Amino acid sequence: MKASRRLGTLVLTAVLVLGSVSLSTGPAFPQTRGGTITFALYQEPETLNPYIYVQTASGEVAVFIVEGLLAYNDKGEYFPRLATEVPSRQNGGISADGKTITYRLKEGLKWSDGQALTCEDVKFTWQAVIHPKSGAVNTSGFREIDTVECPSPTTVVVKYKTYYAPFLGQFTSGIMPKHATGDPAEMTRWAYNRKPIGTGPFVILEWVSGDHITLIRNRYYRESGKPILNAVIIRITPSREVGKQLVKTGEVDVLWDLAESDIPEIKPAAGVKISAAPGPGAERLVLNLADPALDGPPADEVAKHPHPILGDVRVREAIEWGINKRELNEKLLFGLASPGTNELHIGWATCTTRASEFDPNRARQLLDQAGWKVGSDGIRVAQGAKFAKDGTRLRLKLQTTTGNKLREQTEQLLIDYMKGIGIEFFIENVPSAVLFGSWSSGAFRKHGHYDVVLYTSSPDPDPHGQVEGYFASWKMPTAANSGDGFNYARWANKTADDNIKLAGSSPDLATRKKAYCAVMDELIKDRPHIYLYGRSTLNAYRERLQGWVTNVWQNLGWNAQDWSIK
Amino acid sequence: MARFIAHRFLQALPLLWLISLVVFVLLHIIPGGPMAAYGNNPNMTADDFKRLEHDLGLDAPLHVQYLRWLGAIVRGDWGYSLASKRPVLVEIGDRLPNTIYLIGVAIPITLLVAIPIGMLSAIRQYSVLDHSVTTVAFAGQSIPVFWFGLMLIIVFHVILRNPVSGTPLFPGGGMYTLGGPFSLIDRIHHLILPVAMLAVVSAATYTRYMRASMLEVITQDYVRTAHAKGATLSRVIWKHAFKNAAIPVVTILALELPTLFNGAVFTETIFSWPGMGRLFIESAFRYDYALLMAIIMIGAALTIFSNLFADVAYAFLDPRIRYT
Numbered sequence: 001m002k003a004s005r006r007l008g009t010l011v012l013t014a015v016l017v018l019g020s021v022s023l024s025t026g027p028a029f030p031q032t033r034g035g036t037i038t039f040a041l042y043q044e045p046e047t048l049n050p051y052i053y054v055q056t057a058s059g060e061v062a063v064f065i066v067e068g069l070l071a072y073n074d075k076g077e078y079f080p081r082l083a084t085e086v087p088s089r090q091n092g093g094i095s096a097d098g099k100t101i102t103y104r105l106k107e108g109l110k111w112s113d114g115q116a117l118t119c120e121d122v123k124f125t126w127q128a129v130i131h132p133k134s135g136a137v138n139t140s141g142f143r144e145i146d147t148v149e150c151p152s153p154t155t156v157v158v159k160y161k162t163y164y165a166p167f168l169g170q171f172t173s174g175i176m177p178k179h180a181t182g183d184p185a186e187m188t189r190w191a192y193n194r195k196p197i198g199t200g201p202f203v204i205l206e207w208v209s210g211d212h213i214t215l216i217r218n219r220y221y222r223e224s225g226k227p228i229l230n231a232v233i234i235r236i237t238p239s240r241e242v243g244k245q246l247v248k249t250g251e252v253d254v255l256w257d258l259a260e261s262d263i264p265e266i267k268p269a270a271g272v273k274i275s276a277a278p279g280p281g282a283e284r285l286v287l288n289l290a291d292p293a294l295d296g297p298p299a300d301e302v303a304k305h306p307h308p309i310l311g312d313v314r315v316r317e318a319i320e321w322g323i324n325k326r327e328l329n330e331k332l333l334f335g336l337a338s339p340g341t342n343e344l345h346i347g348w349a350t351c352t353t354r355a356s357e358f359d360p361n362r363a364r365q366l367l368d369q370a371g372w373k374v375g376s377d378g379i380r381v382a383q384g385a386k387f388a389k390d391g392t393r394l395r396l397k398l399q400t401t402t403g404n405k406l407r408e409q410t411e412q413l414l415i416d417y418m419k420g421i422g423i424e425f426f427i428e429n430v431p432s433a434v435l436f437g438s439w440s441s442g443a444f445r446k447h448g449h450y451d452v453v454l455y456t457s458s459p460d461p462d463p464h465g466q467v468e469g470y471f472a473s474w475k476m477p478t479a480a481n482s483g484d485g486f487n488y489a490r491w492a493n494k495t496a497d498d499n500i501k502l503a504g505s506s507p508d509l510a511t512r513k514k515a516y517c518a519v520m521d522e523l524i525k526d527r528p529h530i531y532l533y534g535r536s537t538l539n540a541y542r543e544r545l546q547g548w549v550t551n552v553w554q555n556l557g558w559n560a561q562d563w564s565i566k
Numbered sequence: 567m568a569r570f571i572a573h574r575f576l577q578a579l580p581l582l583w584l585i586s587l588v589v590f591v592l593l594h595i596i597p598g599g600p601m602a603a604y605g606n607n608p609n610m611t612a613d614d615f616k617r618l619e620h621d622l623g624l625d626a627p628l629h630v631q632y633l634r635w636l637g638a639i640v641r642g643d644w645g646y647s648l649a650s651k652r653p654v655l656v657e658i659g660d661r662l663p664n665t666i667y668l669i670g671v672a673i674p675i676t677l678l679v680a681i682p683i684g685m686l687s688a689i690r691q692y693s694v695l696d697h698s699v700t701t702v703a704f705a706g707q708s709i710p711v712f713w714f715g716l717m718l719i720i721v722f723h724v725i726l727r728n729p730v731s732g733t734p735l736f737p738g739g740g741m742y743t744l745g746g747p748f749s750l751i752d753r754i755h756h757l758i759l760p761v762a763m764l765a766v767v768s769a770a771t772y773t774r775y776m777r778a779s780m781l782e783v784i785t786q787d788y789v790r791t792a793h794a795k796g797a798t799l800s801r802v803i804w805k806h807a808f809k810n811a812a813i814p815v816v817t818i819l820a821l822e823l824p825t826l827f828n829g830a831v832f833t834e835t836i837f838s839w840p841g842m843g844r845l846f847i848e849s850a851f852r853y854d855y856a857l858l859m860a861i862i863m864i865g866a867a868l869t870i871f872s873n874l875f876a877d878v879a880y881a882f883l884d885p886r887i888r889y890t
Binding site: 036038044046047052054055132133135136137138139140188189193194208209210211212214231233235236237238239242245246249251430431432433434435436437438439440441443455457459460465466469470477481482483484485486 | 597598599601602603604605606607608609610611612613614615616617618619621625646649650651652657660661664724734738739740741744745834835836838840841844845848852853
């Protein structure tokens with residue numbers, strides 16, 4: 001008994017000692033001025049280094065702290081953040097060949113530790129990202145830079161080796177302080193990643209793992225009287241559901257990233273406002289134009305061995321006419337999405353095309369013409385089809401990510417629509433990590449072993465990477481290029497290729513836009529992708545928070561310096 | 567005894583090695599992997615991809631990856647989280663105190679409730695009290711724990727309000743009110759619902775064990791003898807019966823000690839508690855192999871050693887048991 005009492009005391013002491021670690025108070029901050037708001041995020045950022053993180057949630061926090069030379073406004077256009085103006089031909093910021101870009105920094109810029117921000121920091125950011133050991137995720141564009149020169153502390157001259165079309169997007173992710181980071185070879189280990197020194201309106205006070213991140217005003221912020229708020233507390237919730245309850249009860253002021261299906265529940269809540277705007281993401285069917293038995297075939301192989309069913313453009317066209325996009329939007333998305341059109345449905349390069357109407361009769365006619373005759377059970381069978389042997393059943397595998405209710409419901413409707421025109425779709429869903437897997441992991445999407453996949457992809461404000469990556473014939477993942485590119489449909493189109501090359505080499509935005517639209521025209525004729533609906537960007541705010549501006553091109557805190565409490 | 571303990575420690579080592587091998591292989595054969603997080607980024611080139619894969623050591627054959635991991639562990643290096651890039655032990659160190667705090671409060675409360683009720687139920691076998699205790703305990707054991715947690719939130723956070731301020735009676739999650747100054751009352755306020763969720767369900771189990779073993783003990787001859795020689799009821803129960811009746815409960819308790827490390831996945835998720843259970847789930851979704859291996863291996867080691875602890879405690883409580 002005595003011994004067990006001693007044991008009990010020991011255990012109790014251990015609990016108290018360890019418990020007191022978590023009981024310790026967080027750093028206090030003054031509660032004056034513009035007040036504190038709380039922002040619910042259902043994922044915890046991995047790191048706040050903009051060149052290392054992958055999850056959008058990380059950007060949602062970093063945007064309060066880290067700034068770039070330029071940023072995107074709500075129309076998807078560039079505006080100067082740390083620079084005085086957006087470089088252009090007229091202001092001398094862009095050389096005649098488009099390979100030398102000059103940025104002028106605002107006067108008197110300071111980091112949140114009071115040190116001056118100069119051109120050297122911009123140069124350092126470039127050097128850090130391209131360091132082979134940096135661990136930076138995305139180096140495109142940075143590798144094309146030959147030098148960054150600093151003729152004066154506020155003048156940045158960026159010289160590219162070759163013309164790089166999305167050059168204005170280069171320094172939008174963030175400038176890193178040379179004095180408060182470290183050796184680029186150790187970038188993933190920097191203390192900066194967890195507590196960045198930035199130029200944005202807020203700085204990190206504390207980050208309690210798995211619980212919350214407290215941001216307080218940056219007293220060196222360049223605009224006087226800004227930010228108006230005193231502090232922003234990012235509350236990390238285990239799920240979106242928890243966030244929904246918190247915004248309804250008013251425990252949080254901002255809720256990031258709602259789904260369309262959340263709206264009927266959130267909208268009637270008193271004191272909640274919803275920001276809804278068409279976002280860049282579009283849910284689409286990607287159709288495999290190549291024989292799925294082939295392993296990562298390049299363009300010439302695809303031409304010789306097309307997909308027995310989907311290789312015929314008439315079948316692809318019939319699939320699109322057979323889908324009721326309006327009903328999908330109304331039934332599953334509460335009318336909050338837009339019927340799918342093409343890859344560039346919003347932004348500065350918008351190409352306006354009409355969404356296809358639901359016309360199952362036309363679809364049936366096309367399939368009849370294409371040599372697919374209705375069989376005894378209503379599903380068509382090849383009889384004189386272009387590529388399929390007679391007797392082949394018109395049966396296609398439809399795949400998407402598991403655990404996504406909206407996608408599963410979409411699949412059910414698609415199965416019905418296709419049955420209506422005599423096509424059999426069957427489902428074989430996989431975890432997202434499998435669908436989006438890498439070439440080296442043998443992912444079927446990369447290797448071309450699929451019929452139809454369903455997912456969302458979003459172009460950046462500068463759509464070049466997306467348009468080239470998904471639609472240029474040289475971007476088919478093959479063994480020869482180690483799986484580079486995203487042309488999973490394995491679509492090759494001469495007009496599209498020429499226009500992608502033109503857009504990629506032209507510094508003039510109007511020329512580029514025209515070229516992208518020429519690609520979109522080919523795309524909607526050939527249908528390597530069928531766009532089902534454009535996703536909306538949905539966030540919820542409590543009414544007492546004012547000053548936020550919906551901007552689908554940036555993280556929602558993009559103008560947090562202007563936020564205030566009513 | 568010392569030889570016994572040393573022997574068991576030595577036995578544990580190959581067992582842990584085997585566990586590490588099996589877990590490592592299992593984790594890596596789950597389809598997908600940490601690189602899939604980069605799979606939909608249109609700005610990444612295949613070269614970027616290969617460079618990152620190499621940096622993370624994921625391009626090596628599986629057996630090489632395992633030997634690298636094992637080699638590092640032997641040197642005491644648990645590696646870095648693949649997602650946050652921070653040392654694995656730092657990640658665990660951030661969450662562990664929160665879990666110990668939650669579970670460390672819940673276990674004593676569970677025992678304080680369960681042991682007296684279980685004993686009373688046994689002493690008054692077939693009384694109204696006994697029947698109600700058995701029924702409630704059976705119900706408590708049968709309730710899905712996550713459902714019970716959600717019900718607690720609905721009743722005590724959503725429906726019931728503080729009559730004075732009109733705010734929810736209890737907070738629906740978190741360890742403390744964010745942005746406020748430290749307050750012990752606020753901490754306790756946040757602790758009540760998650761502890762209730764943990765305590766009610768495990769108290770049900772302990773009550774049943776306590777009742778069963780107490781029943782067994784009080785029918786034995788030496789207890790009857792104690793009665794016969796005129797000892798008071800409380801003396802019979804506490805002096806003679808309790809210690810023997812507690813043996814099975816101590817065993818179960820010892821086996822539950824690893825929860826202090828592993829945390830409670832459901833409770834932490836439902837109550838937004840930043841503990842080890844959530845860290846494990848989040849790492850699993852991120853395919854964070856390094857962090858997962860560390861959590862599983864430390865958990866496995868603790869399980870093995872708490873088994874040993876239970877055996878030793880047994881000998882301690884029951885002099886008839888001897889280990890040689």
